[in-house]
Amino acid sequence: MRVCLVGSGAREHALAAVLARSADVVATPGNPGIEGRSQEGHSLSSSPAPALEIEADLYVIGPEAPLVDGLADRLRAGGKKVFGPGAEGARLEGSKEFMKKVASEAGVPTARWQAFSAGEVAAAKEFLARLEGGYVVKTDGLAAGKGVLVTSDLAEATADVEAKLSGASFGPAGQKVVIEEALFGHELSLFVLCDGRTFLPLLPAQDYKRLSEKDRGPNTGGMGSYAPVPAVDGQVVGEVLETVVGPTLAALSRRGIDYRGALYAGLMLSEAGPRLIEFNVRFGDPETEVVVPLLSSDLTELLAAAAGGGLDRVAPPQFSARSAVCVVAAAPGYPGAPETGGLISGVGAAASLGDVHLFHAGTSRDEEGALRTAGGRVLAVTGIGDDLARARRRAYEALGLVSFEGMQLRRDIAATPLSSLRAPA
Ligand code: AMP
Ligand code: GLY
Numbered sequence: 422m423r424v425c426l427v428g429s430g431a432r433e434h435a436l437a438a439v440l441a442r443s444a445d446v447v448a449t450p451g452n453p454g455i456e457g458r459s460q461e462g463h464s465l466s467s468s469p470a471p472a473l474e475i476e477a478d479l480y481v482i483g484p485e486a487p488l489v490d491g492l493a494d495r496l497r498a499g500g501k502k503v504f505g506p507g508a509e510g511a512r513l514e515g516s517k518e519f520m521k522k523v524a525s526e527a528g529v530p531t532a533r534w535q536a537f538s539a540g541e542v543a544a545a546k547e548f549l550a551r552l553e554g555g556y557v558v559k560t561d562g563l564a565a566g567k568g569v570l571v572t573s574d575l576a577e578a579t580a581d582v583e584a585k586l587s588g589a590s591f592g593p594a595g596q597k598v599v600i601e602e603a604l605f606g607h608e609l610s611l612f613v614l615c616d617g618r619t620f621l622p623l624l625p626a627q628d629y630k631r632l633s634e635k636d637r638g639p640n641t642g643g644m645g646s647y648a649p650v651p652a653v654d655g656q657v658v659g660e661v662l663e664t665v666v667g668p669t670l671a672a673l674s675r676r677g678i679d680y681r682g683a684l685y686a687g688l689m690l691s692e693a694g695p696r697l698i699e700f701n702v703r704f705g706d707p708e709t710e711v712v713v714p715l716l717s718s719d720l721t722e723l724l725a726a727a728a729g730g731g732l733d734r735v736a737p738p739q740f741s742a743r744s745a746v747c748v749v750a751a752a753p754g755y756p757g758a759p760e761t762g763g764l765i766s767g768v769g770a771a772a773s774l775g776d777v778h779l780f781h782a783g784t785s786r787d788e789e790g791a792l793r794t795a796g797g798r799v800l801a802v803t804g805i806g807d808d809l810a811r812a813r814r815r816a817y818e819a820l821g822l823v824s825f826e827g828m829q830l831r832r833d834i835a836a837t838p839l840s841s842l843r844a845p846a
Contacts, residue, residue, distance in 0.1 A: 422443065422444040422445070422478050422479065422721055422725075423444060423445045423446075423447065423476070423477045423478050423479075424440050424444045424445070424446045424447070424477055424478070424479045424480075424481060424721060424724075425447055425448075425449065425472055425475045425476075425477035425479070425480045425481070426440065426446055426447070426448040426449070426451075426455075426480075426481045426483060427448075427449055427472050427480070427481065427482045427483055427484070427487055427492065427505075428448065428451075428482070428483025428484045429448070429450050429451060429452050430452070430483070430484070430706055430782050430783070430796075430798070431706060431707060431709075431710055431749075431780035431781060431782035431798065431800070431801035432483055432484075432704055432705070432706035432707070432709040432710065433448055433451070433452070433455070433483040434452060434454045434455055434780040434781050434782075434801075435709050435710045435713050435714065435778065435780050435801075435803075436481065436483065436704070436709060436713060436720070437451075437455045437465055438459070438465075438713075438714075438778065438780075439713040439714065439716060439720045440481070440720050440721050440724075441458075441459035441461070441463040441464075441465050442459060442460075442461050442463070442719070442720070442721075443461065443463070443719050443720070443721045443722070444463055444479075444721040445463050445464045445465075446463070446464070446465050446466070447466050447467070447468050447475055447477065448465075448466070448467045448468070449467070449468050449469070449470060449471065449472050449475060450467060450468070450469055451466070451467020451468065452467060452781045452782075452783075452784060453467070453781055453784050453785060453786050453792060454779070454780060454781030454784070455467045455781070472487075472492065472496065473495060473496065473499070477501075478502065478725075479502050479503075479504065479721070479724065479725050479728060480493075480496050480501050480502065480503045480504065480505070480728075481503075481504045481505065481724055482503065482504065482505035482682070482703070483703060483704065484703060485511065485514050485515070485563065485701065485702060485703050486563070488505050488506060488508070488511040488514075488682075488702050488703060489508065489511045489512070489514065489515035489563065489702075490508070491507065491508035491511075492505070493505040493506060493507045493508075493511075493682070494507040494508055502725065502728045502729055503681070503682075503728055504681065504682050504683075504724040504725075504727055504728040505681070505682040505683075505702075505703070506678075506680050506681060506682045506702050507678075507679075509676075509677075509678050510673060510678045510679075510680040510682070510702060511702045513669075513673075513684075513700040513701075513702050514563070514699075514700060514701045514702040514703070515562065515563055515702075516561055516562065517536075517559045517560070517561050517599040517699070518536040518561050518597065518599055520699065520700050521534050521536070521599055521601075523669060523672050523673065523676075524669065524697055524700075526672050527668035527669050527671065527672035528668055529664065529665050529668055529669055529697050530664060530665070530694065530695070530696045530697065531696055531697040531698075532557065532601040532602045532603070532604050532696065532698070533552070533601060533602045534599055534600065534601035534602075535548050535599070535600055535601075536561065536597060536598070536599050536600075537582075537586065537597070537598055537600065538586070538596065538597050539586050539587070539588070539596045539597075541586070542582065542583060542586050545582050545586065545598065545600060546579055546582065548600055549575060549578055549579060549582065549600055550575065552600075552601075552602045552603075553602070554573070554602065554603055554605075555571065555572065555573050555602065555603025555605075556570075556571075556572055556573070556574075556575060556577075556578035556600070556602075556603060557569065557570065557571050557572075557600065557601045557602070557603050558570045558578055558581045558582055558585065558598055558599075558600055559598060559599045559600075559601070560585055560591050560594050560595040560597075560598060561594075561595075561597035561598060561599060562591075562593075562594035562595075562597070563594065564591055564594055564595070567640065567756075568585075568591060568594070568595065569640070571603055573603070578600075582598060582600065585598050586598060604689040604691070604696050604698065605689070605691065606689045606690050606691035606692075606696070606842075607627075607652075607689070607690045607691075607839050607842065608627065608628075608687065608688065608689060608690075608698070609625055609626075609627060609650060609653060609687075609688045609689075609690050609695075610625065610626050610627065610628055610646075610685060610686070610687060610688075610705050610708045611623070611625045611626075611658065611661055611666075611685070611686045611688065612683050612684070612685050612686075612704055612705065612708070612709075612712065613662070613666050613683070613684045613685075613686065614682075614683060614723055614724070614727045614732060614738070615670060615680050615681060615682060615683070615684050615727060615732075616681055616726065616727045616728075616729070616730045616731065616732040616733075617674070617679040617680055617681050617730055618670075618674075618730070618732075618733070619732040619733045620662070620666055620667070620670060620684070620732070621723070621732055621737050621738055622658055622661075622662060622666075622738075623712050623713075623716075623738055623740075624648045624649050624712050624715060624738075624740050625648065625649065625650050625653045625657075625658060626646050626647065626648035626649075626650065626705070626708040626711055626712050627646060627647060627648075627650050627708075627838075627839060628643045628645065628646040628705065628707060628708050629643065629644045629645045629646065629831060629833075629834055630643060630644070631644070632644060632751075632755070632756060632829070632831075633831065634831050634832060634833045635833065639756055639757075640756070641751070641755065641756045641797075641798075642706060642756070642797070642798060643705070643706060643707045643708070643749065643798075644707075644748075644749045644751065644830070644831045644834070645707060645746070645747055645748045645749055645831055645834030645835070646705075646707045646708045646710065646711045646746075646747045646834070647711055647744070647745065647746045647747070647809055647812070647813075647834065647835040647838060648708070648711040648712050648715060648744070648745055649715075649740075649744065650838065650839050651809075651838055651839065651840045652690075652839045652840050652841050652842050653690070653839070657690070657695065657842075660694060660695055661686060661688060661695050664694070664695065665686055665688070665695065665697050666684065666686060669684070669700070670684070681727055681728055681730070682702065682703070682727065682728075683702070683703055683704045684700060684701075684702065685700065685701035685702070685703060685704065685705050686700060687699040687700070687701065690842050691842070692842060692843065706782075706801075707747045707749055707801050710745075710747040710778070710780050710801045710803050711745035711746065711747045711803055712745075714745055714778055714803055714805060715740045715741050715743060715744075715745050715805070716738060716739070716740055716741075717739045717740060717741050718736065718737075718738045718739045722735060723735060723738060743805055743806060743807055743812070744805070744806055744807070744808050744809045744811070744812040745803050745804070745805050745812050746803065746804050746806075746809060746812040746813040746815075746816045746834060746835040747780075747801050747802065747803040747804075747816065747834070748801075748802050748804075748816045748817065748820055748830055748831065748834045749782065749798050749799075749800070749801050749802075749830065749831075750798075750799050750800045750801075750802065750820060750823060750825075750828050750829070750830050751797055751798050751799060751828070751829040751830065752783070752794045752796065752797055752798075752799050752825075752827065752828075752829070753826065753827025753828075753829065754797075754827075755797035755798065755829060756797055759783075759794075759796065759797040760794075760827065761783070761793070761794050761795050761796065762793055762794060762795075763793060763794040763825040763826045763827065764791060764792075764793060764825060764826075765784065765791075765792040765793060765794060765799065765800075765823065765824075765825045766823070766824055766825070767822040767823040767824055768792055768800070768823060770822045771802065771819040771820070771822040771823050772819075774815070774818065774819050774822075776804060776805040776806060776812075776815050777802065777803070777804055777805070777815055777816070777818075777819040778802070778803040778805070779800060779802055779803075779819065779823075780800065780801040780802070780803065781799075781800060782796060782798040782799055782800055782801050783795045783796015783797060783798055783799050784796070784799060784800070794825055799825065799828075800823065802816050802819050802820050802823070803816060804816030804817070804818070804819060809835050809838050812835070813834065813835045813836070816834070817832075
C-alpha cells in the first residue's frame with residue numbers, strides 16, 4: 422500500500438510516521454522530517470510533485486486550504502481513493518456562515534448567531550448590543566486562525582465589526598462576519614473519522630491556543646496539546662456524537678454531501694453539556710501529534726476504510742492506555758512575523774530518547790544539510806508516558822536538548838490537565 426499525504430507540517434509528519442507502520446508514504450510537499458524508513462520497514466519520503474501527479478492507493482489531505490479548494494474532488498474525478506471531503510463539505514470550515522446554517526438546521530447546540538455583510542453595519546451593531554456576557558466576531562472566510570475576536574467589551578467588538586466589514590482588517594475575507602454570543606467552559610477537540618454514513622471517534626484532546634503561559638498573549642495555530650483528557654469519558658464522547666456529529670452528518674447527507682474524511686469538532690464543555698464552537702474539515706494541529714501516536718489500530722486501514730465507504734466493516738479505533746503531551750517550539754516573532762533561517766541543534770539527540778516523537782513543523786535543510794527554522798511553528802515534540810505527568814516530563818526533557826535562537830515555548834502544557842467539568846476555569 423502506498424499513501425500520498427498532502428501537507429508539510431507537524432500534523433502531516435505525525436500522520437506519516439503512524440501511516441508508515443503499515444504503508445509506504447510519500448508526502449507532498451512534506452518536510453525534512455518525513456524521510457527514511459519506519460521500524461516496520463516502510464519508506465517515508467517528501468516530494469515536490471503535486472498530488473495529482475503522484476501515483477498512490479490512498480490520498481490523505483492534511484490542511485484545510487487544498488480541501489476548500491477542491492483537491493479531493495479533482496483526485497476523485499480521476500478515480501482515486503481520497504481521505505478528505507470535497508469542496509462542498511469543506512465549506513464547513515471555509516465558511517463560518519455555512520457551518521452555522523448546517524448546525525442550526527441539524528439542531529446542534531451552538532452559540533446564538535447571525536451573519537452580516539458589508540452594507541449591514543447598523544444591523545450588526547444592533548445584534549451585538551442585544552447579546553449578553555460576551556461577544557464573538559468572526560470573518561466568514563478562512564483567515565489562518567486569526568479572524569476571530571472574543572471579548573467582553575462591546576466597544577471593542579463594535580470597532581472590530583466595523584474594521585472587518587469595511588475590508589480594513591481582512592480585505593474581502595472579512596467583508597462578511599458571523600457575530601455570536603460567547604460560550605464559557607472548557608474547550609475540547611474531538612476528531613471523528615467519517616465515510617459518508619458511518620463515523621468513528623478518535624481520542625479527545627485539548628490544545629493550547631495562546632502564545633504565552635496562563636493562556637495569555639495572542640492566538641496561535643496551537644502551542645501544545647495532550648491526550649487523553651481525564652475529565653472526558655466515553656459518556657461525554659457519546660453525547661458529542663449524538664448531539665453534534667450525528668445530526669451534522671445527517672444534515673450534510675440531506676444536502677447531497679458525501680463527507681469522507683476527518684471531522685474535527687471544536688467544543689465548549691459546560692455542566693449543561695457540550696456546545697459546538699466550530700467544525701474543521703481535517704485533523705487538528707497539534708492535537709494530531711498526541712492522538713495518532715497513541716493509536717494501536719492500523720491508521721492506514723482506518724483512513725482507507727473511511728475513503729472507500731467501509732468504516733462499518735472495520736473495528737473501531739483502539740488506543741494504548743498511555744498518555745501523550747506535545748509541546749511546540751516556535752520561531753521568534755511568531756505568530757506575527759516569524760524570523761526564519763536560524764540554525765537548529767539537538768534534534769538528533771532529542772529524537773533518540775525513548776518515548777519521544779520529534780515532528781517537524783517548519784524546518785528546512787541548508788546546502789550543508791544543517792537544519793534551519795523555516796516557519797512560525799518549528800518543531801512539535803511529543804512525549805509518551807504511562808500517565809500525563811510522565812509524558813509531560815518526557816516532552817520537556819527532549820525539548821531541553823533542542824535549541825535555536827529566540828525559541829519560544831510554553832512551559833505549562835498539560836501542567837493542570839482537565840480533571841473535572843464541574844469547575845470551569
Ligand atoms: P474558531 O476559528 O471558530 O475556532 O474560533 C477560534 C477560537 O475562538 C476558538 O477555539 C475559541 O477559543 C474561540 N471562540 C470561538 N467562538 C467562540 C464562542 N462562541 N465563545 C467562546 N469562545 C469562542
Ligand atoms: N489546533 C487547532 C487547529 O488545528 O485548528
